[in-house]
Amino acid sequence: MSDEDVRKGLAGIVADYTAVSKVNPDSNSLLYRGYPVQELAASKSFEEVALLLWTGELPTDEELAAFESFERANRALDVNVRAAIDLLPLDCHPMDVARTAVSVLGANHPLAEDSSPEAEVEKAKSLFAQFPAVVAYDQRRRRSLSMVEPRADLDYSQNFLWMSFGEEAAPEVVDAFRVSMVLYAEHSFNASTFTARVITSTLSDLHSAVTGAIGALKGPLHGGANEAVMHTFDEIGIRKEESREEAAARAKAWMEDALAAKKKVMGFGHRVYKHGDSRVPTMKGALDKMIAHFDRPEMLGLYDGLEQAMDEAKAIKPNLDYPAGPTYHLMGFDTDMFTPIFIASRITGWTAHIMEQRASNALIRPLSAYNGVPERHLA
Ligand SMILES: CC(=O)SCCNC(=O)CCNC(=O)[C@H](O)C(C)(C)COP(=O)(O)OP(=O)(O)OC[C@H]1O[C@@H](n2cnc3c(N)ncnc32)[C@H](O)[C@@H]1OP(=O)(O)O
Numbered sequence: 481m482s483d484e485d486v487r488k489g490l491a492g493i494v495a496d497y498t499a500v501s502k503v504n505p506d507s508n509s510l511l512y513r514g515y516p517v518q519e520l521a522a523s524k525s526f527e528e529v530a531l532l533l534w535t536g537e538l539p540t541d542e543e544l545a546a547f548e549s550f551e552r553a554n555r556a557l558d559v560n561v562r563a564a565i566d567l568l569p570l571d572c573h574p575m576d577v578a579r580t581a582v583s584v585l586g587a588n589h590p591l592a593e594d595s596s597p598e599a600e601v602e603k604a605k606s607l608f609a610q611f612p613a614v615v616a617y618d619q620r621r622r623r624s625l626s627m628v629e630p631r632a633d634l635d636y637s638q639n640f641l642w643m644s645f646g647e648e649a650a651p652e653v654v655d656a657f658r659v660s661m662v663l664y665a666e667h668s669f670n671a672s673t674f675t676a677r678v679i680t681s682t683l684s685d686l687h688s689a690v691t692g693a694i695g696a697l698k699g700p701l702h703g704g705a706n707e708a709v710m711h712t713f714d715e716i717g718i719r720k721e722e723s724r725e726e727a728a729a730r731a732k733a734w735m736e737d738a739l740a741a742k743k744k745v746m747g748f749g750h751r752v753y754k755h756g757d758s759r760v761p762t763m764k765g766a767l768d769k770m771i772a773h774f775d776r777p778e779m780l781g782l783y784d785g786l787e788q789a790m791d792e793a794k795a796i797k798p799n800l801d802y803p804a805g806p807t808y809h810l811m812g813f814d815t816d817m818f819t820p821i822f823i824a825s826r827i828t829g830w831t832a833h834i835m836e837q838r839a840s841n842a843l844i845r846p847l848s849a850y851n852g853v854p855e856r857h858l859a
């Protein structure tokens with residue numbers, strides 16, 4: 481086996497077919513089941529996009545109404561999950577809470593060991609409905625606030641914000657949140673989705689695959705980057721009184737120093753996109769609306785300053801986590817809740833891939849090239 485045979489990080493390897501989404505870095509496009517994600521983000525609810533990812537088609541009015549009523553009826557925080565969360569320390573990472581919650585939901589699901597297509601869809605829909613309460617409750621307990629019960633008169637995004645903050649969000653905020661959910665939902669064989677497919681390929685169950693995927697998403701080279709972006713903003717310093725230009729100048733200087741020190745700056749770069757992430761313009765549009773809504777031009781200065789300095793120095797473009805981080809910050813979420821919010825969205829893509837993997841399974845088990853000591857024997 482030669483060095484060329486070894487593809488570290490599986491870079492450039494095509495591991496299987498998928499009909500769930502198409503990432504095309506040449507045309508800078510992303511299609512969910514054939515539809516450009518920008519078109520979906522412009523006019524479709526997250527609930528519609530979830531059904532599209534699972535079934536392959538946008539729902540009819542009746543199908544959508546049935547799913548919406550199921551989702552609204554299954555939003556309350558599961559009692560077993562609440563008990564498990566309450567045992568976890570307040571200073572553990574919220575991704576650990578999220579991982580534990582999904583594991584508990586699996587252990588308690590009546591269809592846990594049923595992997596028929598009908599049971600898989602049912603479990604995916606349950607997770608979709610049940611997970612927002614985990615994020616909302618965890619943020620509130622860390623803030624010493626009591627749990628807010630879900631409201632069945634609100635849609636998914638409105639209710640997520642309601643349970644998190646205990647007040648109805650402005651329509652602009654709800655819409656920016658919906659857009660982020662649609663954009664985060666699916667991205668082919670990224671590390672967490674691939675993890676879910678590896679677990680599924682052993683014929684393990686759906687909740688185990690999602691629990692493993694959460695572990696993969698946590699890292700800052702993947703989903704954890706949206707949190708890390710905010711740490712960068714905090715390190716530079718967010719000064720509300722500052723002008724956009726002043727903030728941009730400080731951000732540029734910070735980036736130049738970081739790159740001179742050979743730091744990796746989270747929120748930039750991508751394994752597949754080398755000329756920019758297809759989702760960034762749409763997410764940046766949502767961020768711009770939040771900046772205008774909350775009147776925070778200095779945030780735009782920080783955003784532009786970092787982006788420009790990175791572009792000038794290395795021509796590396798932002799990925800989706802870059803505009804998403806400050807968007808969630810402006811909405812009022814705590815920084816370590818950003819990646820759990822990503823989970824709430826990506827549950828749809830993960831579970832669509834779990835179903836696809838199961839429908840056409842082959843155990844995922846690559847080879848390795850041994851580079852340890854040569855064969856030796858006990859004396
Ligand atoms: C939703 C998502 O998961 S999107 C991805 C979120 N992750 C991040 O934002 C983390 C920061 N980015 C990165 O670490 C990388 O760009 C990755 C892991 C996403 C992709 O990495 P790869 O395709 O493996 O590229 P790799 O890490 O080898 O980078 C290639 C070159 O660009 C540089 N580079 C890539 N990203 C960055 C960055 N964010 N900051 C500084 N330099 C970078 C590398 O240092 C490397 O330079 P070199 O050739 O001089 O050594």
Ligand SMILES: O=C([O-])CC(=O)C(=O)O
Binds near residue numbers: 752
């Ligand atoms: O595709 C990737 O490698 C990472 C990513 O952007 C995502 O999962 O959304």
